[in-house]
Amino acid sequence: MEKIHVCIIGSGNLGTALGKILAENAAALSDFEERVNMFVYDELFDGIRLSDLINSHHINEKYLPQIQLPDNLVACTDLVETAKYADIIVFVMPKQFIEDFCKTLLGKIKPNAMAISVIKGFVLNEGDDNGGEVASGSGIQLISQTIMKYLKIPCAVLMGVNLASELTLNRYCEATLGCRDMKHSKLLKDLFSTPNFRVIVIDDADAVEVCGYLKHLIAFASGILDGLQTNENTKSACLRFALIEMLRFIDVFYPGCKLSTLFESCGIADVLTVCAGSRNRRLGEAFAKSDRSIEQLETSLMGGEQVLGPLTANAVYLMLQQKGLQERFPLFTIIHRICKREVKPEELLHCIATMPNIIYHPTQIFPL
């Protein structure tokens, strides 16, 4: 039987940490070709090409210093060369390049290859300008759906890998792999798992990815409460309402998903982890304590990088607005309005205290 070729597109800290795992597992498992190509953006580090550094010293000095990488993880600066023999293409890169990368790869990869997206966030679909206030069809397009659309191959998603540092330090981590075809589940589980990195494969790929983007919004909300120095009861109430709105959001916009996915690692567990500590939580806290805009804080605190919580709140709001559902999602709606400084951060407290207490009974998703 032919060996299965794996490649990874992206070499940031998470990409490199996953590349290490994939290469080590590919070397250890007989089903896989040992060599794992890793696409590295062609840039210089201390005057030397980063890809050359990785291939000679087997350390990614720029994005994951001090971690020894296996020799069979091979840096490659040509996207098509990286992926052309791959049966499994793992995408771990900033979301803004995904459409271009797919266009470059289309027709140059194996027709029966499969993709796995570990990309954070979503693609904002601008929609069609119909002269109304909101363009119809605007809102969130799932990254896995974007990959499938442009690359014409199936795409699974891996969510819940929230900290590259914990992966490389071999501290216990869990992730959920949402797979569109469960016949590959055993193979993919073996490819990603380590004794400290537990990968659970389920078939509810869309819900896995939706949990993955909504958590940023919730972590940002949690940060706002920290910035307001509120009490534990309020924070817990906020999380409870956030989980209920998450469930309702999936029910309205992603019918056919499963309630059980909320109890997977990508659901409740990942929400709790990012609320305990993440860039979104930190940005939310800083936002509540100052009068500055999101963009100003991203510049001063986040090295100018866009943080996903406010972006998600905005995109979610666009989707709710088109269906006139803002009132049924008071928490998601107020977070967006707070981000825009239309209302004060303190309004979140009022929203929580007056939240209609309706435990949502889903009608479009599978019950537990």
Next chain:
Amino acid sequence: MEKIHVCIIGSGNLGTALGKILAENAAALSDFEERVNMFVYDELFDGIRLSDLINSHHINEKYLPQIQLPDNLVACTDLVETAKYADIIVFVMPKQFIEDFCKTLLGKIKPNAMAISVIKGFVLNEGDDNGGEVASGSGIQLISQTIMKYLKIPCAVLMGVNLASELTLNRYCEATLGCRDMKHSKLLKDLFSTPNFRVIVIDDADAVEVCGYLKHLIAFASGILDGLQTNENTKSACLRFALIEMLRFIDVFYPGCKLSTLFESCGIADVLTVCAGSRNRRLGEAFAKSDRSIEQLETSLMGGEQVLGPLTANAVYLMLQQKGLQERFPLFTIIHRICKREVKPEELLHCIATMPNIIYHPTQIFPL
């Protein structure tokens, strides 16, 4: 129409804080008799009877100093005198006295009175010694069921009031009132609610109380993880598995309950609050960091008072053992064994990392 009389049995910090709310609401609402009796154990404070101090200075110097109480909250050291005219009897006292108190009150109260239990914990039923390893029928008896059994009146439960200090500081708190007869729901909601204390009434009283006792076990587990200085991913995974076992436990032992109750304040929210900070969390942390027994730590850290987490783990284990279900509840089981020092606290990490990933599909409780 006759005014509704309310009394409260217990005057610890939570009892006094709730007494203040009940008396203020009774004075403000026309349905209620203004005077609210509060049973106070006959003890001295600085050489003066505590009940006299409360009735003259309107401050409970021993259990809730610095908080001014309303004049219509009347301390009373005679249990029967406290309750004999009451239509609503609120119990907020240590669980070990509940059976004696009920026996004293039986036949001396209004036959159509109703009880509300805010008592923490449960009654351990010793069961019948049948010569086997575990007495059959041993395990947890709900306090509300105990009150109904001994006092022959219906008993609702109020859970999620986890911090008397937050109530008196007027910080936002939520609680769930599990009511056996929803015809009183509006009245009870009005009696307990304040602008910062939100009471949500549901009809699933048993599940509300079960969430109320299981949370102590989970908070203790969370403390163990803190003591082991584990990472956020592990703590989140533990909470996720704890919620799944909670759901499964209710399904097995309390058929007919509702999944939606897990999403109420008494469920997920209260679990998160006590995991963030509580006596159980602190005891768990200290336990993982030392070699001492639970009893020794209770003596040195908790003023000799029994903490509910280990007691709950023990009682839950007894119930699982009788049905031979330990393997289906690996988390609850390992917590009990850790409490007994049968295994090291580190075994909790192994348990989490090897937990079978089965999202439980309840068969005996109502779906969401």
